[in-house]
Amino acid sequence: MPPIIEQPMAAANAAAASFAALEAKLDYLAPADAEQVRRAYRFADTAHLGQMRHSGEPYITHPIAVAAQCAEWKLDASALIAALLHDAMEDCGVTKADLVEQFGAPVAELVDGLTKLDKLQFSTREEGQAESFRKMLLAMARDVRVILVKLADRLHNMRTMGDMPRSKWGRISTETIEIYAPIAHRLGLNQTYRELQDLAFRHLKPWRYTVLSKAVGKARQRRRDLIQKVQQEVLVTLNGAGLTAHIIGREKTLYSIYCKMDEKHLSFAQVNDLYGVRVVLPDTLSCYTAMGLLHQMYKPVPGRFKDYIAIPKINGYQSLHTTLVGPASINIEFQIRTDAMDLVAEAGVAAHWLYKAGKAGGADDELGTKWLQSLLDIQNETRDATEFWEHIKVDLVPDAVYVFTPKGQIMALPQGATVVDFAYAIHSSVGDHAVAAKVNGEQVPLRSELHNGDVIEIITAPVSSPNPAWLGFVRTGRARSRIRSHLKGLAQSESRELGEKLLAQALRAEGVGQLPGHEEGDQPLWDKLLRFTGNRTREEMMTDIGQGKRSASMVAKRLATMLAANGVRPDALMLTHARYTAHEDLSQGAVILDGAENVSVKYATCCRPIPGDGVLGYLGRGEGLVVHTDACAVARRLQNKDAERFITVAWADEPVRPFEAGVIVTVVNGKGVLARVAAAMAATEADIVHMGMNDEAAQDALDLRFVITVRDREHFDNVLRHLRRTQSVLRAVRVMPAAG
Numbered sequence: 001m002p003p004i005i006e007q008p009m010a011a012a013n014a015a016a017a018s019f020a021a022l023e024a025k026l027d028y029l030a031p032a033d034a035e036q037v038r039r040a041y042r043f044a045d046t047a048h049l050g051q052m053r054h055s056g057e058p059y060i061t062h063p064i065a066v067a068a069q070c071a072e073w074k075l076d077a078s079a080l081i082a083a084l085l086h087d088a089m090e091d092c093g094v095t096k097a098d099l100v101e102q103f104g105a106p107v108a109e110l111v112d113g114l115t116k117l118d119k120l121q122f123s124t125r126e127e128g129q130a131e132s133f134r135k136m137l138l139a140m141a142r143d144v145r146v147i148l149v150k151l152a153d154r155l156h157n158m159r160t161m162g163d164m165p166r167s168k169w170g171r172i173s174t175e176t177i178e179i180y181a182p183i184a185h186r187l188g189l190n191q192t193y194r195e196l197q198d199l200a201f202r203h204l205k206p207w208r209y210t211v212l213s214k215a216v217g218k219a220r221q222r223r224r225d226l227i228q229k230v231q232q233e234v235l236v237t238l239n240g241a242g243l244t245a246h247i248i249g250r251e252k253t254l255y256s257i258y259c260k261m262d263e264k265h266l267s268f269a270q271v272n273d274l275y276g277v278r279v280v281l282p283d284t285l286s287c288y289t290a291m292g293l294l295h296q297m298y299k300p301v302p303g304r305f306k307d308y309i310a311i312p313k314i315n316g317y318q319s320l321h322t323t324l325v326g327p328a329s330i331n332i333e334f335q336i337r338t339d340a341m342d343l344v345a346e347a348g349v350a351a352h353w354l355y356k357a358g359k360a361g362g363a364d365d366e367l368g369t370k371w372l373q374s375l376l377d378i379q380n381e382t383r384d385a386t387e388f389w390e391h392i393k394v395d396l397v398p399d400a401v402y403v404f405t406p407k408g409q410i411m412a413l414p415q416g417a418t419v420v421d422f423a424y425a426i427h428s429s430v431g432d433h434a435v436a437a438k439v440n441g442e443q444v445p446l447r448s449e450l451h452n453g454d455v456i457e458i459i460t461a462p463v464s465s466p467n468p469a470w471l472g473f474v475r476t477g478r479a480r481s482r483i484r485s486h487l488k489g490l491a492q493s494e495s496r497e498l499g500e501k502l503l504a505q506a507l508r509a510e511g512v513g514q515l516p517g518h519e520e521g522d523q524p525l526w527d528k529l530l531r532f533t534g535n536r537t538r539e540e541m542m543t544d545i546g547q548g549k550r551s552a553s554m555v556a557k558r559l560a561t562m563l564a565a566n567g568v569r570p571d572a573l574m575l576t577h578a579r580y581t582a583h584e585d586l587s588q589g590a591v592i593l594d595g596a597e598n599v600s601v602k603y604a605t606c607c608r609p610i611p612g613d614g615v616l617g618y619l620g621r622g623e624g625l626v627v628h629t630d631a632c633a634v635a636r637r638l639q640n641k642d643a644e645r646f647i648t649v650a651w652a653d654e655p656v657r658p659f660e661a662g663v664i665v666t667v668v669n670g671k672g673v674l675a676r677v678a679a680a681m682a683a684t685e686a687d688i689v690h691m692g693m694n695d696e697a698a699q700d701a702l703d704l705r706f707v708i709t710v711r712d713r714e715h716f717d718n719v720l721r722h723l724r725r726t727q728s729v730l731r732a733v734r735v736m737p738a739a740g
Contacts, residue, residue, distance in 0.1 A: 022064050025071035026080075033077035036103070037067070040081040043102060047085075047092040055163035062156060063087060069152035079145040082110035086149060089115045113146040114153075147183065151192060154180045158199035173200040177255075190317075190345050194253045201255040212254050215268045220251070223330065227275050230326050234277065237293055243286050250276040250335070276333040280342050284309060287336045291320050294334055298324035301331060309341070317345050404455045417475045419446045423458045424479035431482060433460040447473045496539055498601070498625060499546030501591060502647060506556035512563060525562055532558050552619075553644060591617055593627060594652035595659065601625045603659065606737040607632035610659040612713025617649035618642075625649070633737045658709035660689060661716050662735030665704045668728045677704060680726040684719045686710055701730060 019041055026034045044063050051059035067083035075083075081103055088094040089111055099108035158176055161169060177200040184193040202209045227249045238245040257271055279294075281287050287309060304323035312318045320336040337345065401413055403422065413421055419439070423446075424431030436459040437444055447470075450456065466483045474480050504515050516522040526538055533550060535541035544550040593601065593615070607629040609615050614630035618638055627649055628635035639646060667673045681688060690707040710716040716734070723732035 019064055022068045022071060025068060028074055029077055029080075036077050037080050037084070040084045040103060040107075041067075044084045044088060047088045047094055051092075053160070053163065054165070055160060059087075062160075065156040065159075066149065066152045069155060070149060073148060073152075075145060075148060078104075078106050078110060079149060081107050082114065082145065083149045083152060085111050086114045086153060110145055110149070114149055147187065151180060151184055151187075151189065151196075155192060155196060155199075158196060158203075161199065161203050169203045173204040176200040177204070197255040198253050201258060205258075208258060209254060212258060212268070216251070216254065216257070223275065226327055226330060227277070227332075230332060231277060233297065234279065234294065237297055238279070238281075238290055241289065241293055243290060243293075244282055245286075245290065246280040248278040248280070250278050252276065275330070276335060278342070279334060279336045280339055281336065283338055287320055287338060290336050291322060291334075294322065294324060294336075298326055298332075300324055304333075309337075317341075319345065401450050401452050401454075403450050403453070406455060406457045413450060414475050417450050418473055419444065419448050419450065419456060419458070420470050420474050421476040421479045422450060422456050424474075424476065424482055426458065428478075428482050430458055430460060431479060432466055432486060433462060433464045434458050435461045435464045446470070492543055495546030496542045497546070498591070499542035499544065499552070502545055502552040502619070503542065503556060503559075505591075505647070506552040507559060509553075510556050510560035512556075512560055512568065516559075516563070525559075525566065528562060529555070529559055546625075552647075591625065591647065591649045592652050593649055593655070595655045595657040601627060604628045604632065604634065606634045608659070608661045608707075608735070610661050610710055610713055610716060611651045611655050612716075615649050615651065617647045619645045619647055629736075631736070655712070658687070658711055660707050661710055663706050663708060663720070663723075663732060664735055665706065665723055665732045666730040667702050667704060668730065669700055669702045670728060673702075673728045674704065676726055676728060677723065680722045680729075681706070681708060681719060684715070684722050686715070686719045705735070 022041075023034075023038070026037060029037070041064070045060050048059040048063070053059055053062060063084045063086060066086065067080045070080050070083045085094070085099065085103075085107070089096065089099070096108050096112050099111055154176060157164075157172070161172065164172070176196050181193050181196040181200065184190075184196060231247045231249060235245060235247050252271075252275070257268075260266065260271055261268065279290055281290055301323040304321075306321040309318045309320055318337060318341040321333065322336075323331055323333045326332040401415060401417060402410055403413065404410060405426070411422065411425055413425060419437040420431060420434060423434040423437070434446060437446060437448070438457040438459070439448060439450070439454050441455075466486045468483075468487055470483050471480060474483065500515070507515060516525050530536070530538065530541060533541050533544070533555060535544060541550070541555070545552050545555065591601075593611075602625070603609055604626050609627050609629045609632075616628050616630050616632075616635050616639075618626045618628060618635065625647070628638075665677055667677065678688065686708045688706055688708055692705045694703050708719065710719060720732050720734070723729055
C-alpha cells in the first residue's frame with residue numbers, strides 16, 4: 001500500500017511549521033501584540049526543547065503550525081499565544097501560575113481550558129454518545145477561542161497523521177469524523193470541516209480513498225472543460241443583466257461522495273453531482289435575480305432548491321442552493337450568496353474577527369440573521385470573546401452539564417444539577433437508596449453541584465431512603481417527583497399507623513379493649529362505620545384520623561355504639577380507669593415521641609419542645625399531630641377553642657435524635673463576642689442551626705438569637721449555664737411564645 005501522506009504534503013507541512021511562516025501572517029496584529037506572540041514562541045521553544053514529534057521534527061513545529069492556522073482565522077493575540085503554549089502545561093511541567101506571571105490570566109485560562117479538553121477521550125461507541133461528547137466539549141469551553149485552537153490543533157495532527165503509529169489512526173480518525181468535524185460544521189468553519197472529513201476518511205479507509213481519488217481525478221479531466229464552459233456562460237449571462245459576480249468551481253469532497261454511495265447504494269458512475277459552482281454577488285437582491293436567470297439558462301431539478309438566505313442554518317450559514325441540469329445532462333449544484341455570506345460560510349464563527357468597525361460597510365445588513373448580526377455587534381463593540389461565546393452558547397448547546405458514569409457513559413443534566421439528580425437519572429432505585437457519592441474519585445456531599453466532565457460514582461445502601469431536605473437542592477423534575485412520591489407514601493403510611501393508634505386509644509376511653517379485627521365476620525361492622533365516616537376503605541379512614549381530618553373520639557363513640565348493638569358491652573373497670581387517667585402523661589395508649597416519627601408528627605416552632613418538657617399533642621385539621629410544650633401560650637389558646645382535638649403524648653426513655661430549641665443571648669457589644677458565644681455552645685456539644693441579631697448593631701447591648709440542637713432539657717440547661725458564665729454575656733434565656 002502506498003504511503004498515505006505524500007512527500008509534497010510533508011514538505012508543505014514542514015514549511016508551514018516554521019516560525020517565519022507564522023510571523024508573515026501577523027500583519028493584522030498591533031506591533032505590541034505581535035511582539036507578545038514572538039515572546040510566547042521563545043517561551044514555548046525553550047519549554048519544548050529536546051522534544052521531538054513522530055516525524056523526527058522538533059516538537060515546537062506543531063504549536064507553530066496550530067498558531068499559523070489560528071492566524072489565518074485572524075484570531076487575537078491571546079488565542080495565538082495559547083496556541084503556541086497549548087501543550088506546555090501537559091508536556092513540559094509549566095504551571096498555570098507560570099503562565100499567569102508571564103502572559104496574564106486570560107492566556108492562562110485559555111491554555112488551562114485546552115489542557116482539560118486534551119484529557120477527554122471519546123472512547124465509547126454507543127448510540128448518541130458522539131453528539132453528547134460534542135456538546136460536552138462545547139459546554140466545557142467557556143471561551144470560543146478554546147474550541148478554535150482545539151480545532152486548529154486537530155487539523156494539524158490530521159495533516160501529519162502519516163507520521164503517527166498506524167495503531168492510532170483508527171481511534172483518532174473516528175474521533176475526528178464523529179466529534180471535531182461536526183463541531184467545525186456547527187461553528188460554520190466549512191473549509192476546516194471538509195478537510196477534517198477527508199483527512200479522517202483517508203486514514204480510516206485508505207483503499208476506498210485511493211480508488212475514489214483516482215476515479216474523481218479521471219472524471220475531473222473529462223469534465224474540466226464542461227465546468228469551465230458553464231462558468232463562462234453564467235458569467236456572460238449575469239454580466240449581461242448588470243450583475244457583478246464572482247464565480248468559483250467547486251468539487252464535492254471524497255468523503256461526501258463516499259457517504260452518498262454508501263447510503264444510497266450507488267456506484268461512482270451514478271453519482272452525478274460531483275461538481276458545483278459558487279456564485280458570489282454584492283447583495284441579497286442580486287442573489288435572487290441571479291437564481292431566476294440561472295433557472296432560465298438551465299433546467300432545475302425538482303425538489304433540489306433550498307433557500308438558506310430566508311431561513312439560515314443554526315450556525316449562521318446562508319446561501320441559495322439549486323441543482324440544475326447543465327450541458328451533456330450533467331447535474332450541477334449552484335450556491336448563490338453575497339460576499340459577507342461567503343465569508344461566514346467559509347470561516348464561520350471565526351469570521352467575526354475579520355469584521356472591524358467600518359470594514360464591512362453595509363454588508364452586515366445582508367447577513368439576514370439577527371443571531372449572527374448580534375455576534376458581530378458584540379465583537380465590534382467589546383472585542384470580548386468570553387461575552388461572545390456566552391451569547392452563541394444559547395444556540396450551540398443547551399443549558400446542560402455533561403458528566404460520565406464510572407463506565408464512561410455520558411449523561412446530560414440541567415445546569416446546577418446535583419449528585420442526587422444524577423443518581424435519579426441513572427435509576428429511581430439508585431436515587432432512593434443513595435447515601436454517599438464520589439466525584440472524580442473524591443468523596444463529596446450529595447448536594448454537590450456537578451460540572452462538565454465529572455465522573456460520578458453513587459454509593460447506595462438498602463436501608464437508606466429519600467431525605468425531605470433533598471427537595472431544597474435537586475434540579476430535575478424526575479428527582480423532585482420521585483422524592484415527593486416517596487415522602488407522600490411515607491406520610492400516608494405513618495398517618496395510617498398514627499390513626500389506628502389514636503382510634504384504639506379513643507375506643508379504650510369508651511370501655512372497649514381493642515379494635516375489631518380483619519376477619520370476615522367483622523367486615524359488615526367496618527362497612528357500616530365507613531358509611532358513617534364517608535371513607536372508601538379502612539386504611540383511608542385511619543389516615544384521615546392520623547392527619548386530624550376526622551375526630552378519633554367521634555369515630556370511637558360510633559364504633560362503641562355499633563359494638564354494643566352486636567352485644568359487646570363496655571368494660572366498666574377500663575371505662576373508669578380511662579376517665580381517671582385521661583390527662584396523665586403516661587396514660588394507657590399515649591403517643592410516644594422519640595424523634596423518629598418523620599412526617600406524621602411535627603414539633604411546634606413557637607415553643608420548640610425538647611425531651612424533659614411537659615408536652616401536649618394537638619391533632620390539627622389536615623396537618624397531623626403537632627407537639628407543643630404544656631406551658632406554650634399558643635397551645636393554651638388552642639385548648640380554649642378546640643379542647644377535644646388534644647391527645648396525650650409522652651417522651652420515649654431514649655429519643656433517637658437531638659431536638660431544636662430557641663435561645664436569646666444578650667451580650668455587651670464588642671470585638672470577638674460572637675466567637676466567644678459560639679465557642680461556649682460548642683463546648684457543651686450544642687450545634688447552632690440558625691443565628692440572627694437585631695438591626696441596632698451600634699447599641700451597647702445586643703440580642704443574639706440562636707436555634708440550637710440539644711439532647712434534652714438537662715442538656716439545654718447546661719448550655720444556658722455555660723452561656724451565662726461567658727465573658728460579655730448579660731443573660732441567656734429560652735425563647736417561648738408570649739402569652740396572649
